[in-house]
Amino acid sequence: MDRAGMSLEIPVEGNNFSAAGEAASRVKKTLLRLGIDSQLVRRVAIATYEAEMNMVIHSDGGKIILQVDEEEIKVQAVDQGRGISDLELAMKEGYSTAPDEVREMGFGAGMGLPNIKKCADRLEIKSVVNEGTTVVMGFKYQP
Amino acid sequence: MTLKELVDCIEGVVVNGQERLEEKFDGVFISDLLSDVMGHAHEGNVWLTIQTHNNVVAVALLLNLAAIVFTAGNAPDAATIEKGKEEGVVLLATKLSTFEAAGRIYQKLQ
Ligand SMILES: Nc1ncnc2c1ncn2[C@@H]1O[C@H](COP(=O)(O)OP(=O)(O)OP(=O)(O)O)[C@@H](O)[C@H]1O
Ligand SMILES: [Mg+2]
Numbered sequence: 001m002d003r004a005g006m007s008l009e010i011p012v013e014g015n016n017f018s019a020a021g022e023a024a025s026r027v028k029k030t031l032l033r034l035g036i037d038s039q040l041v042r043r044v045a046i047a048t049y050e051a052e053m054n055m056v057i058h059s060d061g062g063k064i065i066l067q068v069d070e071e072e073i074k075v076q077a078v079d080q081g082r083g084i085s086d087l088e089l090a091m092k093e094g095y096s097t098a099p100d101e102v103r104e105m106g107f108g109a110g111m112g113l114p115n116i117k118k119c120a121d122r123l124e125i126k127s128v129v130n131e132g133t134t135v136v137m138g139f140k141y142q143p
Numbered sequence: 144m145t146l147k148e149l150v151d152c153i154e155g156v157v158v159n160g161q162e163r164l165e166e167k168f169d170g171v172f173i174s175d176l177l178s179d180v181m182g183h184a185h186e187g188n189v190w191l192t193i194q195t196h197n198n199v200v201a202v203a204l205l206l207n208l209a210a211i212v213f214t215a216g217n218a219p220d221a222a223t224i225e226k227g228k229e230e231g232v233v234l235l236a237t238k239l240s241t242f243e244a245a246g247r248i249y250q251k252l253q
Binding site for chain 2: 028
């Protein structure tokens with residue numbers, strides 16, 4: 001299979017809960033079509049969903065970029081939102097700044113970033129307050 | 144256990160997926176926190192929840208869950224039903240509380 005060079009950019013709208021999850025769904029379908037192992041696709045799908053939801057809830061939206069190359073599958077979630085002031089705290093299970101109306105929908109358990117950490121083989125978060133956040137997730141073909 | 148047997152056991156209503164009731168499911172997961180489901184539910188699970196908005200369909204789809212059961216008389220939103228139909232996710236509803244529904248399914252699975 002020729003995996004090299006495949007890339008896909010999907011816009012994500014902030015605060016739009018009815019469309020939320022569609023970027024992760026497109027990433028999943030794309031990878032399955034490429035014949036990628038379903039357990040690997042599952043990890044990518046879960047991590048992408050969490051990063052997508054974080055853009056929907058905590059920023060004004062942005063984009064998901066999927067890149068499939070020889071070494072790894074790379075997913076980036078890029079937004080120009082409010083950013084994360086304390087990354088170490090944000091990574092803690094249970095920490096959340098989600099507003100009440102979003103918590104009522106079942107978001108805000110503070111498990112999204114920990115889920116991403118579990119699913120991805122490589123995780124890099126760059127965030128500047130009031131400028132935005134970039135989450136880079138790498139997934140290896142052989143875990 | 145098939146989805147049909149599940150529906151009978153919890154006195155459920157089929158909201159979407161009538162044609163898929165012969166399919167078997169593999170265990171049950173219960174949570175109303177979406178990232179808890181994302182992190183811990185397994186493929187083939189039936190998911191019991193009181194969340195009715197359409198993001199639950201996205202979760203079920205991404206995880207390949209067998210069905211979503213809306214418990215305690217909680218009816219899925221119109222947008223949830225529409226998305227369920229679009230994506231082919233089985234949606235069931237029951238008047239039973241989550242506790243009662245889970246208890247019945249647990250007994251049946253023994
Ligand atoms: N893209 C982002 N922009 C700004 N803040 C973010 C972003 N992603 C995460 N955060 C911050 O990090 C916190 C923890 O994120 P995490 O995904 O772990 O939990 P959550 O989104 O609050 O809840 P859950 O994911 O369980 O629904 C968030 O509450 C928020 O304060
Ligand atoms: Mg989150």
